[in-house]
Amino acid sequence: MSETVTGGLAAEIAQSMPELRGRLIPEASLAELTWFRVGGPAEVLFTPADEADLAYFLKRLPADVPVTMVGLGSNLLVRDGGIRGIVIRLGKGFGQIELQGADRLRAGTAVPDVKLARAAADASIAGLSFYRGIPGSVGGALRMNAGAHGTETKDVLVEARAVDRNGEIHVLSVAELDYTYRHCGAPEDLIFSEGLFQGRPGDQAEILAEMNEIANYREEVQPIKSRTGGSTFKNPAGHKSWQLIDAAGCRGLEVGNAKVSELHCNFLINEGGATADDLETLGETVRARVKESSGVDLDWEIKRLGTRG
16 A cells, blocks of 8 residues: 555544555545636545555555546545545556557546547547547546547447446446437446547547647637636537526626626636535525526536535
8 A cells, every 4th residue: 555544434444454555545636637716624534555455445545435536537526524445546547548540449437538649640540639628637538438520439439347336347248338419328337437439540630630629619618727627517408508698697607706708608607715515505595586587496516515504
């Protein structure tokens, strides 16, 4: 194990799992791991060394200890009371990208989406450029069928590898993942470890130009330099969330130090000093006003985890 722990759940785990190689941190701050920069601590934060270490850990973890998975924190709101039990965040052991054949890439789930897009460009593989516009990791993309610019993960994924709560390893085809819009039908206890992506032969210069266009578009229309969590609400069928929010008069709306972006009003912003409760209350206020204005229910796209302080 890469770190010595004392007391509480972390110490119990360390004692019961002598062959564990990953890192255990008790009462670990999660705020700096999220793009919003808010939220309480994890009772225990675990970073496994690799897939085998993750499987070893899950197989031996008592069934009554809750497990929560977090990625790069771009689409995540951790509530002020923090998260009890185990929070797992994948690191270097899940950061590999391998070329398989002429137009396939196998990527670990800690790989940022933008890095996957760049690797595809380096290999002259077209079809994965849309990942340049998604501010998350491969694991998050697999779990929520992330997409942008008309393409979704389900359109380019061949299969995903995952570890279940009992430490068993599974390989699931894209059909078995039961993808729909921003949703994966695979069991929630599965922790994805890697994905195999299918592109097509392309011209590197054209691929890079497409990626630059996507990056420029994001910078023009989204508050990417702010403390935000990306798109807050899913687009309801037949609607765009930002248009409904704008029509409800919520552009620039504030609760505490949380604000609806004036650049793109499906983004919430921590203006500095906001709490997770400020942001969640603001989001629920927006939902209520949109419901009153249009009759449409907005569903959260941002994942909200933990307990309110």
